[in-house]
Amino acid sequence: MKTWIPDHRNFAYLSWKQVEALPRAQTLLILPTAAIEQHGHHLPLATDTLINNLLLGHALERIAPELPIYALPPICYGKSNEHLGFPGTLSVSAQTFLAVVRDLGASIASARFVKVVLYNTHGGNTSLVDVCARDLRAEFGLRTFTLFGAAGAPFSDVSPQERTYGFHAGEIETSLLLHGVPELVHIDEFTSNYIARTTDADLLKPEGSCANFAWLTRDIAPSGVLGDPVGSTAEKGERWVGEAAERIANALLAMYQFEPRHGA
Numbered sequence: 001m002k003t004w005i006p007d008h009r010n011f012a013y014l015s016w017k018q019v020e021a022l023p024r025a026q027t028l029l030i031l032p033t034a035a036i037e038q039h040g041h042h043l044p045l046a047t048d049t050l051i052n053n054l055l056l057g058h059a060l061e062r063i064a065p066e067l068p069i070y071a072l073p074p075i076c077y078g079k080s081n082e083h084l085g086f087p088g089t090l091s092v093s094a095q096t097f098l099a100v101v102r103d104l105g106a107s108i109a110s111a112r113f114v115k116v117v118l119y120n121t122h123g124g125n126t127s128l129v130d131v132c133a134r135d136l137r138a139e140f141g142l143r144t145f146t147l148f149g150a151a152g153a154p155f156s157d158v159s160p161q162e163r164t165y166g167f168h169a170g171e172i173e174t175s176l177l178l179h180g181v182p183e184l185v186h187i188d189e190f191t192s193n194y195i196a197r198t199t200d201a202d203l204l205k206p207e208g209s210c211a212n213f214a215w216l217t218r219d220i221a222p223s224g225v226l227g228d229p230v231g232s233t234a235e236k237g238e239r240w241v242g243e244a245a246e247r248i249a250n251a252l253l254a255m256y257q258f259e260p261r262h263g264a
């Protein structure tokens with residue numbers, strides 16, 4: 001898989017003697033979680049994994065080289081059963097995902113590292129990542145953090161409709177890939193479907209509301225796209241990668257420096 005992680009930030013490029021020499025109480029380890037799943041007619045299966053690596057790699061380039069902050073190899077397979085029925089989707093169950101992260105947490109704790117970031121770029125993993133972060137804290141005493149997607153970057157030119165319901169293979173993901181891996185984007189095969197409209201008065205929402213309906217992509221989107229890639233450009237992608245990298249780098253530095261407050 002293509003990578004933007006600088007070699008000196010790649011944990012798996014270290015020898016065990018180099019790992020042993022790290023300041024283990026301070027070192028921040030980042031475990032990326034993503035997916036291999038259909039992304040419509042126009043984007044590759046690895047989209048979420050590539051975006052994770054692209055954004056994280058650019059964020060790590062902004063961090064002072066002397067700080068002990070490392071990216072672990074990603075968990076490329078995620079909980080993607082919303083996209084089953086589309087050939088190429090490779091999904092693991094919630095139980096498997098939780099077990100893999102738990103076992104990696106056990107390995108990290110046994111090496112006496114303390115600080116771990118779960119950096120997730122696949123929506124189907126989000127609730128599991130929250131569970132993992134709490135459980136790794138409770139079971140192993142790890143100081144765990146979660147970080148998602150573009151870390152709140154504004155994506156300034158995106159319409160409210162696309163910002164709210166461009167869940168999958170829409171303008172944002174397509175622009176990021178047009179910047180990072182343009183050779184993998186089929187720009188003559190764009191399709192569009194929306195799961196809901198921001199103008200709808202419906203009480204039930206697809207997610208993120210107090211009353212939601214569970215959805216499968218095939219119920220809503222014959223092409224596999226949930227959003228609209230029309231309007232995607234490499235220029236937007238480049239700008240958004242920069243905005244996201246800045247926010248991700250700031251979040252990682254805050255995690256590196258984090259000390260919990262006790263009492264008032």
Ligand SMILES: [Zn+2]
Binds near residue numbers: 047169
């Ligand atoms: Zn995606």
